[in-house]
Amino acid sequence: MTARGPGRPRSESARRAIIKATLGLVDELGYGAVTMEGIARRAEVSKQTVYRWWSSPMEIVLETINQGAERAAPLVETDVFEDDLRTFVRRSVDGAHNSAKLLVALMAEAQRNPGLAPSFRHEFLERRRAVLHELLARARSRGAIDHGVDTNLVVEMFFGTLWYRLLAHSGPLDHDFADELAGALLALTLRPERT
Known part of the structure; x- marks a missing residue:
């Protein structure tokens, strides 16, 4: 803020x-x-x-990365959940790729600096999680995803996988990764008759 x-x-x-x-x-x-x-x-x-x-410098950085993330991966809804999720995942991965060095630096600093951690968590991480939560909630209200799906777990799986790839450099942040990750999330969320 x-x-x-x-x-x-x-x-x-x-x-x-x-x-x-x-x-x-x-x-x-x-x-x-x-x-x-x-x-x-x-x-x-x-x-x-x-x-x-x-x-503070943190306010400048948070404003910048939030604006970048909102431009890169806004909430887009077409009423076709599979397309919406794939678009969100791909755009999020693209945004992470483009800002990788800054995001890694901020995450590392948030671990060392207890004064920074709450701002980073609330002003950036939770805002990005809220976009995916909203996308899933809207899909659930339309009956596009199974009501038994733990959407909190789906959100954790997406961001946990993305951050692991960012921090551990375990592979490229590219469209193949985005599409594979979106496919895994869809397998968890779609009603059985739709898979």
């Missing part, structure tokens, strides 16, 4: 410069070494400009 104060709207060029500076510093130094002063210096803006819109 951003901490914008009242007053002037954001300058789009300053906002882009701040985000680019933040992501560049996280990539080069690791999240733990990034400061608001360093971001301001790199972005060539005043500290007051940065603090006017965000209160």
Whole structure:
């Protein structure tokens, strides 16, 4: 969540410069070494400009990855559950592939930094989980998935598998992986007569 104060709207060029500076510093130094002063210096803006819109580097990073994830894998519903799930999984995997270095750095920092962990969990991880929960809930309400399916487990299986692939580098984050993972999730969720 951003901490914008009242007053002037954001300058789009300053906002882009701040985000680019933040992501560049996280990539080069690791999240733990990034400061608001360093971001301001790199972005060539005043500290007051940065603090006017965000209160910490984490807020900048979370806003950026949330916006990226929402663009990459929004809730899309066509009333064909199989297509909707495959689309969500593929777009989520693409987004993870494109942001892999940043996501891995944030997850690692969240394990070391107890102050960061709740923000990362609530402001990013739970928001992404909520999208898949909503997709499954809507499919269940239409009778597209079995009412006995534990949707919490389905969500855990998807994100657990995706994060394992990200963190352990156990294989590529590509369309083959996305399609295989979507197929496994569909096998768990579809009514028997539809499999």
